[in-house]
Amino acid sequence: MPFQAIGSQLHAVARAGDPTAAAVWVRSPRLRSILSVGAGIAVTLIGLLALAEWRIVHLEQFPVLPTVVPLTPFAAAGLFCGGIGLLLLARPQPAAARRRAGRICGALTATAGLIGLIQPGTGAAGEFATSTTAWLLGSPASAHQQPATAAAVALLLNGAALISLDVRPRWRVALTGALVTSAVGVALVAMLGYVFEQAYHPAAQPLAAMPLLAALALLELSLGIMFARPEHGPLNAFFGTGLGNTVARRLAPALILLPFGTGMLSMAAVRAGLGRPGAAITVSTVLTILILVFIVARTVRALNDTDARQRTLFADLRDERDFTATLLQSLNEGVVVLDADRRVIEVNRRWCELSGRSRAELIGQAPPYPWQPATDGGDAPDDLIRRPDGSMVPVLTATAEVPAEDGRPRAYVATYVDITDRKRTEDFLAAHASALEQVNDELRHANRRLEQGVAFKSDLMSMVSHEISQPLSSMASLAELLASDWSELPDDIRFELATKIDKNTRRLITMISDMTLLFQLDAGAVTARRAPVPVADIVEAVIEALPAPAPTITVTMNAELYALSDRAHLWQVVRHLVSNAIRHGEPPIEITASQDRDGLIITVRDHGPGVPAEAAPRLFDRFGRGGGLGLFIARHLVEANGGGIRYEPAEPRGARLVLRLEPAAGAHSPG
Secondary structure (H helix, E strand, O other): OOHHHHHHHHHHHHHOOOOOHHHHHHHOHHHHHHHHHHHHHHHHHHHHHHHHHHHHOOOOOOOOOOOOOOOOHHHHHHHHHHHHHHHHHOOOOOOHHHHHHHHHHHHHHHHHHHHHHOOOOOHHHHHHHHHHHHHHHOOOHHHOOOOOHHHHHHHHHHHHHHHHOOOOOHHHHHHHHHHHHHHHHHHHHHHHHHHHHHHOOHHHHHHHOOOHHHHHHHHHHHHHHHHHOHHHOHHHHOOOOOHHHHHHHHHHHHHHHHHHHHHHHHHHHHHOOOOOHHHHHHHHHHHHHHHHHHHHHHHHHHHHHHHHHHHHHHHHHHHHHHHHHHHHHHOOOEEEEEEOOOOEEEEOHHHHHHHOOOHHHHOOOOOOOOOOOOOOOOOOOOOEEEOOOOOEEEEEEEEEEEEOOOOOEEEEEEEEEEOHHHHHHHHHHHHHHHHHHHHHHHHHHHHHHHHHHHHHHHHHHHHHHHHHHHHHHHHHHHHHHHHHOOOOOOHHHHHHHHHHHHHHHHHHHHHHHHHHHHHHHHOOOOOOOOEEEEHHHHHHHHHHHOOOOOOOEEEEOOOOOEEEEOHHHHHHHHHHHHHHHHHHOOOOEEEEEEEEOOEEEEEEEOOOOOOOOOOHHHOOOOOOOOOOOHHHHHHHHHHHOOOEEEEEEOOOOOEEEEEEEOEOOOOOOOO
16 A cells, blocks of 8 residues: 555544534635634624714713613724734735734734723823723713723733734744633633523623623634634644544534533523523533533544544554565665665665675765765765775666655665676676687788788799799700700800800899798798998999999998998898899999988989889888889898888989998998
8 A cells, every 4th residue: 555545544534533524624724814804804893883882872962772782992992903903914924014004903902901901090090091081982981881801801812912923933923822712711701601690690790701792702803813823823723633633623612612502501491481590500411411421422432433544554554664674675786765865764685785784884874975985086986885894896876866745855765786797797798808809800910911921922923923934934945055056056155055044043043032031031030140241342242243244333432331230131132222223223323321320321323214103102012113022122121130221212313222220339430
């Protein structure tokens, strides 16, 4: 059963069985204002009529006419001012001007009651009362009856209640209720005296204390003040939903009205001649007791029914609470219930396990919570829980707001799901994904190498079929010619043919050597044994090894320049640079060497057409220019020896290949 439905049934049970349940409508602010305004209008009219009667009827015009409104002038004036004050203050939270005017009328009402308590002609106060009476009524005070003491007291109490209405602090609010209650008591006592006077004996007339109309008007004024602010007076006890309010609503009217009913029955019996006063009193008393017993019995029965229903609802609430507590404790998620200030008011068993703390340690905790990880001034992360031993538990957090009736947060419910296993799985999957990515990278790299190998194989086969087959074919033809016609060929022709076979053989050996070196570079098996090498000797050895006829080559360098390099590698590099200049350039070929801050610089320049701009970026790649391997081998050998190589266009035409190496210690320095 939902809590709201149980609360609604409790409210209904509190009202069930109440014979005066219809009185609960007094809680309506509009209806309270209507009752209060009606009481104010009635009291104002009674006071106004009484004053008009005194001014018109009793002041020489019609002194023999009977009195219609039997009120003294002071009582009439007090009731008039009190009614006006009630009209001004009837609505809740009146404006400041209305509040001030109402309090002034209340002060006049209290003044009328105070003047009524003072006997005329007694001292200064008596003279003041006499002069005030003459000014108000237009005749001496002796010509008019002063208000009864009880009426004066009731006026004084009601006037004071109007003054203290809506005044803070709280003790003044309580004072307002006390004043109004006292005024109601005075009026009821006067009415009770009037009933007994009429019922039993004129000697009971002093109990009446004031005319019946005055008592009714004062009672109406007091009730109007109560209805204007029921929360400040005894009416508040009648309109609650508790058992005490129910008892008050049932018994209080009976206790108040039964004496009047007894008196009325006795008076009716005596006046009808049905019996003596003693018998009438006895009969009325018996009837009163019977009625009171009936009311008490009905009240007890209603209270028992109410109590039974409340017990049932409380049992349902207890079962609901136990079920909710069991449900909360059985959840596999950690649950923390916070109040509006985010202070912990309830936790479940799972949260105690997650946080590593007992329920007693958790209840009452306020931010910052001890389970939040320590931070350097920033907000604490809400996806981690710090246990007392310092370990961290990863969690998934969600917080829901419980709104109150006014829309503001009444409480918060935070849930925590332990995701340690999920986190471990995520970390494992992330590591596995990283490993897979690494394997994929290796596979991609292997694929690239395979693609490069396939391309290299294709280029190599093309080169072998062209570069190697040509000298082999030439050597085979020359050897066949030389062998078949050896006896017929003159010596010079034999020498020429043998020379060509030797030239092609050397060319073939060079190509096979380059291919072997290329395979070693591709396998990463080439290592440089660097040592000081004279550059001039290397250049001279390369030029001498060139096949005849050699082109014009000019060399400009200092014989004392030494490079820190592998001797064989440097010879291969210079040979490939010179061969490239001879094959793709035009003479003269210039070889220079110098040393500067960048190192030892060796330059090979030709005067040919140069390298096309679109081919320059791939000049030192494998088969980068003309399908050859020389510059590719030269670049790798230079890099293996810690140097670098680059291409520069020469002016006005030609190509310049620049080789940079580390100079050997003690080598010739510039300048």
